Amino acid sequence: MRTVIIGGTFNPIHLGHLMLAEEVRVQEGFERIVFVPSNKPAHKVVDGTTVDQRLAMLRLAVHGYDVILETCELAREGISYSIDTVRYVLEHYSLTGRPSLVLGDDLFESFATWKDAGELSQLAELLVAHRKYPHNLTSTWPHRYLENKLIDVSSTEIRERVRQGKAWKALVPPAVADYIESHHLYRETL
Numbered sequence: 001m002r003t004v005i006i007g008g009t010f011n012p013i014h015l016g017h018l019m020l021a022e023e024v025r026v027q028e029g030f031e032r033i034v035f036v037p038s039n040k041p042a043h044k045v046v047d048g049t050t051v052d053q054r055l056a057m058l059r060l061a062v063h064g065y066d067v068i069l070e071t072c073e074l075a076r077e078g079i080s081y082s083i084d085t086v087r088y089v090l091e092h093y094s095l096t097g098r099p100s101l102v103l104g105d106d107l108f109e110s111f112a113t114w115k116d117a118g119e120l121s122q123l124a125e126l127l128v129a130h131r132k133y134p135h136n137l138t139s140t141w142p143h144r145y146l147e148n149k150l151i152d153v154s155s156t157e158i159r160e161r162v163r164q165g166k167a168w169k170a171l172v173p174p175a176v177a178d179y180i181e182s183h184h185l186y187r188e189t190l
Contacts, residue, residue: 005124008037009046009054014172014176016153030100031096035062072088104129125142127143159186162186
């Protein structure tokens with residue numbers, strides 16, 4: 001099966017993540033979309049939630065969608081590296097061709113600093129999604145751009161809006177908003 005991996009902290013998962021999954025299915029014809037929540041991301045700090053809470057929100061958000069929730073990074077513990085996840089997918093999934101790995105253009109800028117970037121670019125097709133820039137970035141790394149809708153929402157913004165008492169609920173699926181409310185997430189000041 002043609003497989004695409006969408007990884008992230010999903011802290012919290014939001015409508016932009018779900019729209020991205022739909023874009024890769026419609027535009028690229030992927031038969032399998034695999035959401036992979038990171039344990040400890042190498043390039044970000046996770047604040048405001050536990051791994052179990054992030055996983056619970058992700059489960060609520062993808063319920064009813066034709067996606068797979070893969071927890072290999074959580075099981076590995078420690079820092080989550082995309083190369084390890086791609087190796088895992090290659091070993092544990094039946095694939096047609098190489099898997100594709102979606103990364104936002106904001107992260108693609110620093111791809112050269114990723115663990116085993118050269119091997120990663122050989123094992124997986126890099127599919128870059130517009131997240132920060134409306135234009136395509138140039139790079140010597142082999143990649144393709146997804147012509148996705150640039151949705152101006154981020155998990156960081158949602159957490160900040162919750163902390164500040166601003167409107168935020170329409171940016172996440174209703175079940176995720178209910179979870180955030182009932183568990184009093186993101187209320188504390190860092």
